[in-house]
Amino acid sequence: MFYREAGQFKTDYAADMAVFPIRQDRIGLALILFVAFVIVPAFGSDFLLQVVMIPTLVFALATIGLNLLTGYTGLLSLGTAGFMGVGAFACYKLTTLFPGVSIVIWVLASGFFSAAIGAAFGLPSLRIKGFYLAVATLAAQFFLQWCFVRIPWLINYNVSNAIEVPERTLLGLIVTGPKASPEVRYLITLAIVVALAWVASNIVHGRIGRSWMAVRDMDIAAELMGIRLLPTKLLAFAVSSFYCGVAGALMVFFWFGGAEPDVFSISQSFLILFMVIIGGLGSIVGSFMGAAFIYILPIALGSLAAAFNAPIPPATLEHLRYMIVGAMIIVFLIVEPHGLAALWRTTKQKLRTWPFPY
């Protein structure tokens, strides 16, 4: 009833091309941002911030990264966790080498390292396609993971064989390390994720995004239309890895506070691919939804069992959780193969025409 575009006239092309053409969408977005930036840190518990919000945001950023590659450019990659690891280790090296520079700058700068690595591993994508490419990116995943374990220089020869996040301050507040409060870490993560999501949205709506989608739909046809495949595909790999790298740095510095190389294993890559598929291929909003859904589902199942005070031993609960997640993925794919984003679009369309659907 309230979700109507009636009376909103567009008087120039810019307004017609806007990302959010309907006023209610813009209001809704502003409301969500207000809740995220003000209400959640002000009233949310530490548990909510630390266990739910920060991880969801981090995963959402990595999901956007993979979505740019798989959803928009059509290149299936299983090396996501490896690229996240490059970001995390690069950020760690940079901040220990140059402690004076703000950590936020290093988090963003570490993305460029992972972008370079990603572009290098993207080179085979010119010749190799589809599932063959997916397995080829596994080479990146396993090689990078091996490097994290075998090159002690990357972790400054720590005896613990893990990244130990040092304490860093920003504007007088402690933002990383064990003493940083969840609110501060949450706000910085949120700011970076929102900014990068905004950039991603602009990329995919512009010339670059359109050339990516042309390559996705049919790369030979795109080539005939004058899109150069090598720069386009490599750019997709680079931008995607940039996002993944920043997500990896955020994950270690603002969520875990320390990480062993195992964190960046192949199962992490698969998890993020899940988020992309469940959220919807080729959708930025869907990336947030998919990340939230896949990450929160096991937590919700766990607390549901706790709420009912079910007398289930923890091992059985873990098995049941696996079974339920597996079954839900199948059911979800059957009901809506295009992901949560498609569900969201259908809902909006229904709202617009309600109560007279014809």
Added chain:
Amino acid sequence: MLYSIFIDPFVQMAGAPDLLVQTIWEGTVSGVLYALIALGFVLIYKASGVFNYAQGIMVVFSALTLVGTYQKLGGLGFSGPGAAFLALAFALLVMFILAVTVERVVLRPLVNQPDIILLMATFGVTYFLIGFGEYVFGGEPKQMIAEQLFLPKGATEFQMAGGFVQLQNIDVAAAVIAVIMIIGLSAFFQYTRIGRALRAVADSHKAALSVGISLNQIWIVVWFTAGIVALVTGIMWGARSNVSFALEVVALKALPVLILGGLTSIPGAIVGGLIIGIGEKLGEFYWGPLVGSGIESWLAYVIALAFLLFRPQGLFGDKIIERI
């Protein structure tokens, strides 16, 4: 540096031929087992176009069913070869039920969806089987009932060139059984009615449908065949180490084998398995110490990647023809 990469390993090889043969043999055995897993992938990919990630977990699940059933029978007072073969029959039945269920619940509703969606659905199957298998049979590593199934154990040694080479009997058995199974499958594809139907479906779904081949029935047959392959792989691999979900990692090793040989080729799976298995072991043994060991974990993928750069469809895969 160049010396230690290009010359030194070969000097070592020539200096100790018994070690070289031993390494190649070990590579061959693990290659055969990779090839068996890859074979399951190829069967399903050819017939239904599904990249079945669950193949690795099917290996674990079938082996778990076998061992778990044997233990349950032992609890009832049955043991020995009779009970073992009873458990084997039951495991086969379970794989058949799994094939029917997957066809009904996953493949049929998802027909005509993009490949990546079907891949994701097999991830769902994987998760479900992990949870289900651990729930029913427990997650701890189990001993494979190799003796009760009359599989040989112990080792054979023979002298050569100033040293000796040691062959595990179980590995010899694994290689023999793998060869028998591959010949059997080829004959099945070549000479039986269902085999011909399978090849027809692999060529074109629509054409096969139009001459009256039931896709659903073919899918069940193919998933069941893949289930049998999985069971055999599980028994062999389980007899070498233990039956546990750690085997899942081995399934990831089958992926480079698969793309190296070509997604659609059965001989490709075998040749790919041998190349990867031997290359991996040789690389680890002779070149591994140069960079700190453990290169086994990624060498297989790099070998596959190197081959793919020259043949993007794998060694034996169907040529990919793209038209506008």
